[in-house]
Every structure is written in structure tokens, then in C-alpha cells.
Amino acid sequence: MSESGVLIAHDFSERSERAAGRAFQLADEHGMPVHAAHVVDEAFPERKWLKDADTDSEGSIVERLKDAVRERLTRELSALKGESGVTIKPHAAFGYVAEQLHTLAEGTGSQLLVIGAHGRHAVRDLLLGSTAEQLLWYMHMPTLVVRRESVTPYQQVVIAADFSEEAETAMAAVRTWFPRANVRIVHVIDSRAFERLRDAGMPNEALEEEWQQQDRTVTDYLQSMMERTGMIGDHVDVRIIHGHPVEEIENQVSEVNADLVVMGGHSRSRLTRWLPGRVSSRLVHKLPCDVMLARGD
16 A cells, blocks of 8 residues: 655765655654665675675575665664654665656655755756656656755745746645745746847837836736645745846845755756756756755646
């Protein structure tokens, strides 16, 4: 039977410990178990954990290694969870990481994937690495990339929003997972489009009218998205900004000292739609806080 929970991709590294701390905090808050998964690739680097592995059959090695992985996951994560009552469910799998995690997510009914990053530049390496790219391709649930060691509940969340399905999914994810956080919803209208219109000779009066019309359109659409997702209340404020998306989102994160940024994640055929080209990747590279990517259906 499927059991809802938080799924953590664990590779027994320091970054995985950081991700596990956040996974336990969220699981405890939402009354869920933590499904901890370690996927062994075909090279079998974990063979060194077993004695006499060279004399065993491949089938025997696989089963023994799965047992060893589950035992180590339980031992190390039990030490991390502290006094919380969160149940740890260890999982060991062999094969392609993204496919195995997708299968585990489906089988356990997990609603969130948590993965760790080394530090300031690790998110760049993580998101541009083939394994993580494929994770974001396969996984249907929100993916939380943990950079900071803190396990205090998120206090200030920035949602980077446009008009896409993914952005609306991001709002819904924030309401579900972080209902007590203060939220700033940010939509950046790329000012370079207006600069091109000005360079093409459009009169200032017409430019001003277009500017105001875009502001009204964005305001109305964001309001409808917020109403559909229940993202309404005194804890929510909205900023519509003209400028360069990367710089303006960074400025907003700094201004409110955000500990989490949530944005639409990968769809099946493209990077996030809310930012053109590679801007989304550049943004994630530079953010100093944790990041959640949410993908539409």
C-alpha cells in the first residue's frame, strides 16, 4: 500500500545530512514518514561495505548490499532525527538514479523530494549535472534543494511567478508545505522589451501607456492565481517590478532575507517557462538560500 511521505535522495554525504535535517522538520510538521533512498549505480562502489564480496554471486551481492544500505540509512538517519517521532523508511535500489527515485516516489506516494547541495556553488553543479537534470525531468512532485544547515521552519518565502501552470503549482506548494511562512510573490516584467521599443522610436507617451497596461494585466492575473490557490492573507504581499529578472529576484531575496525561493520547475520539454532562455538556471546558481522547484501536471 502506498504511504504518503517525504522522499530524500541520500548518498551518505554531508549535503545529504543537511537535506535529511530539513526532511525530518517538514515530515514532523506534516505528520509524515521520511522515505530515505540510496540508489547504487552499476559500478557497485558500495561493494567495499561487504566482506568476501568477490567470492559471492552477483545476486547474493545485490541482496546483501541492499541490506547493508538499509541498515546504514536507518543507523545514520536515526541519529539525525533526534527526538522527533518521524518514522524512517529506508530504501535501497540499483540502477539509473532518476528512474529508481521516480519508481520509489510512485510506490510510496511521496509528495516531496528533498536533495542536498554542497554550498554556494554546488547548486550550479547540481542543476547542471545530468543526474539532477534527469531527476527534475522524471519527478512529478516538488523538489526541494537544501543548501543551508538550518532546520528552523521557513519564515520568509519568495515565489518567483509568471503566468504559467508551473507558477500556479508553486503557489499551491507553498500554501501546502509552508502555511505559516510570510510570502512575497514577485513578478518581473523584463524592462529590456521596453528598451527595445524605445530604441525603435516608440513615443514616450505610448511607452508609458504600454507600461501601465502590462502592470494592470499582471496584477489581475496574479490576483486570480492567488485566489485559485488560496494564497491570500496578511502574510502575503505582491511585488510587480520592471527590470532584469535575475537581478530583481536577487534583490527581493536580499530585501526580505528569504530563506526559501519557490519557482516553477522543469516541465517535460523545457526549463521553467517564467524566465526566458537560460535566465532560470542563472538565477538558481546565484541564490544564497534553499530552492524549491514545482512542476505543473
